[in-house]
Amino acid sequence: MIRYFTEDTRFSLKGKRLISKWLREVAKGRGYAVGELNYIFCSDPYLLEINRQFLGHDYETDIITFDNSDDFLLETGRKGVSADIYISIDTVRANGDVYGEGFDRELLRVIVHGLLHLMGYDDCDPWHQKRMRAAENRALSLYCDMLLLEA
Numbered sequence: 001m002i003r004y005f006t007e008d009t010r011f012s013l014k015g016k017r018l019i020s021k022w023l024r025e026v027a028k029g030r031g032y033a034v035g036e037l038n039y040i041f042c043s044d045p046y047l048l049e050i051n052r053q054f055l056g057h058d059y060e061t062d063i064i065t066f067d068n069s070d071d072f073l074l075e076t077g078r079k080g081v082s083a084d085i086y087i088s089i090d091t092v093r094a095n096g097d098v099y100g101e102g103f104d105r106e107l108l109r110v111i112v113h114g115l116l117h118l119m120g121y122d123d124c125d126p127w128h129q130k131r132m133r134a135a136e137n138r139a140l141s142l143y144c145d146m147l148l149l150e151a
Contacts, residue, residue, distance in 0.1 A: 002019075025146070032081050039111065081118040085111075087114070105140070
């Protein structure tokens, strides 16, 4: 089950059904299944406080993923992923401008970024960052394909 919430911000995610279907396909394509994913969209101050309180970091970020997967297997035999994923709408909006992606594409990138972390992708150094970006780009291409099929 994939659910979407907001905290401390006025935001409404458009296209939840397609986004959820897309995330399940991304997971399936890598041998995983979605257990319970909770996406919580929030403000910079809200996510900064979570970053300070739970991770001991005193800086703003676009996403924090709390993995709740516990290495479980679903009846399909695939590993399941579950998490609470916090995303700052403020930072996503700013980064969309900085990177020339626009808000909607940057938001999709960050949404799938959290899922990719749960499936073993990391961005701790330049090599891993390049690998993560390639996986994000493949996932975004899949989303575009799915969007075209919906039209």
